[in-house]
Amino acid sequence: MPEFAAHASPSSAPVSSPRPQYPSHAISDFELSSEHDHDGSETLPPTITSPAFTPPATPGTGTPALERDAKSIPVDPQSQEGPPPRLLETLPEVFCEARARIPPTIAKIETMFLHVYRNNLDNKEHLAIVFGPDIRSESLNAPRPGDTEHQRMIRGAYEGRLYPGRTTSKLSRVEQIQQESGVGRNPESHSKAPLVRIHSECYTGESVWSARCDCGEQLEEAARLMSLPQNMATGGVIIYLRQEGRGIGLGEKLKAYNLQDLGNDTVEANLLLRHPADARSYGLATAMLLDLGLGGERGIRLLTNNPDKIRAVEGPNREVFVKERVAMVPLAWQTGGKRGVQGEDVEKYLSTKIMAMGHMLSSR
Numbered sequence: 228m229p230e231f232a233a234h235a236s237p238s239s240a241p242v243s244s245p246r247p248q249y250p251s252h253a254i255s256d257f258e259l260s261s262e263h264d265h266d267g268s269e270t271l272p273p274t275i276t277s278p279a280f281t282p283p284a285t286p287g288t289g290t291p292a293l294e295r296d297a298k299s300i301p302v303d304p305q306s307q308e309g310p311p312p313r314l315l316e317t318l319p320e321v322f323c324e325a326r327a328r329i330p331p332t333i334a335k336i337e338t339m340f341l342h343v344y345r346n347n348l349d350n351k352e353h354l355a356i357v358f359g360p361d362i363r364s365e366s367l368n369a370p371r372p373g374d375t376e377h378q379r380m381i382r383g384a385y386e387g388r389l390y391p392g393r394t395t396s397k398l399s400r401v402e403q404i405q406q407e408s409g410v411g412r413n414p415e416s417h418s419k420a421p422l423v424r425i426h427s428e429c430y431t432g433e434s435v436w437s438a439r440c441d442c443g444e445q446l447e448e449a450a451r452l453m454s455l456p457q458n459m460a461t462g463g464v465i466i467y468l469r470q471e472g473r474g475i476g477l478g479e480k481l482k483a484y485n486l487q488d489l490g491n492d493t494v495e496a497n498l499l500l501r502h503p504a505d506a507r508s509y510g511l512a513t514a515m516l517l518d519l520g521l522g523g524e525r526g527i528r529l530l531t532n533n534p535d536k537i538r539a540v541e542g543p544n545r546e547v548f549v550k551e552r553v554a555m556v557p558l559a560w561q562t563g564g565k566r567g568v569q570g571e572d573v574e575k576y577l578s579t580k581i582m583a584m585g586h587m588l589s590s591r
């Protein structure tokens with residue numbers, strides 16, 4: 228077995244390139260217990276010390292989960308404890324094959340685009356779901372040999388919106404003027420970091436309604452947050468990596484489930500099957516974010532509770548800067564058990580993530 232997955236991102240090479248300045252103060256954890264929404268009401272449950280579905284003091288009295296925006300905190304990766312993740316020395320090569328507009332069922336937004344990526348390490352179709360009109364793939368839009376305007380539109384390398392009879396991938400003069408008049412109206416939206424979620428495939432949680440984990444709910448919550456007007460203004464991206472079962476594949480994950488039913492937790496089950504507790508890597512995600520123009524000092528706001536992911540996604544030379552972390556609080560905790568995945572299985576799963584995998588859903 229290789230020491231790390233083929234598309235693991237590079238090891239922490241010496242940093243010589245210009246690096247973003249990190250906040251001077253270190254904030255170790257997010258503050259579940261002190262968040263108040265704009266109306267002053269407490270919107271998140273009190274400090275949580277266990278993954279049990281501890282309800283807020285008065286369940287259901289906060290801002291409905293459907294309207295709530297993400298709360299983020301600055302991240303200082305240098306302050307994080309533990310050894311740095313093993314990373315490869317160079318990022319993989321990625322290439323966006325095609326992009327198409329997807330009108331989502333979860334929100335009334337015009338500009339959600341699914342991007343299919345290819346890479347030089349595996350044959351899987353890794354995905355980027357892009358919210359907002361301003362985040363564009365460099366590799367998709369770059370001219371290709373023999374390119375025609377029709378081919379560019381077919382692969383999704385066009386500006387604005389397709390309509391029957393359109394003949395050019397570029398905007399017409401009138402459309403351009405309309406768009407330019409909109410640019411710069413909200414300078415804040417161009418300085419604020421876009422919201423990003425790096426999601427790993429979970430067929431059971433996303434497609435067959437499994438209550439063993441909260442993966443399906445997390446995917447939907449990420450899309451909901453990115454669809455909020457204030458986040459659409461900055462743009463958002465869900466990178467969907469084909470790393471089923473924390474990288475062990477669906478067949479092995481099902482065996483792990485049987486081992487869990489035999490009394491082991493999610494980490495023990497992986498180890499009993501002779502897999503690492505977590506066999507994933509994030510080099511492809513870093514490379515895809517760079518292709519989408521999300522590298523550099525503007526940074527990103529990363530939706531995660533997983534400390535390894537924060538460091539790994541930044542890449543070997545901090546090509547991507549995780550400026551802030553946004554917690555993924557289980558919906559059942561947010562709503563006092565009114566909504567979200569619930570039950571003994573998911574409670575055990577979340578408990579193991581906190582206790583054995585260091586996920587940051589514990590109290591300060």
Ligand SMILES: Nc1nc2c(ncn2[C@@H]2O[C@H](COP(=O)(O)OP(=O)(O)OP(=O)(O)O)[C@@H](O)[C@H]2O)c(=O)[nH]1
Pocket residue numbers: 425426427428429430439440441442445470471472473474475480483484493497530531532533536555580586
């Ligand atoms: N091997 C294994 N994989 C699982 C199990 N439950 C969920 N997964 C996989 O775990 C991955 C999701 O990881 P999570 O631990 O939920 O979340 P994370 O990405 O590490 O961290 P967050 O960003 O905080 O959500 C997906 O690939 C799932 O298929 C399990 O019991 N065993």
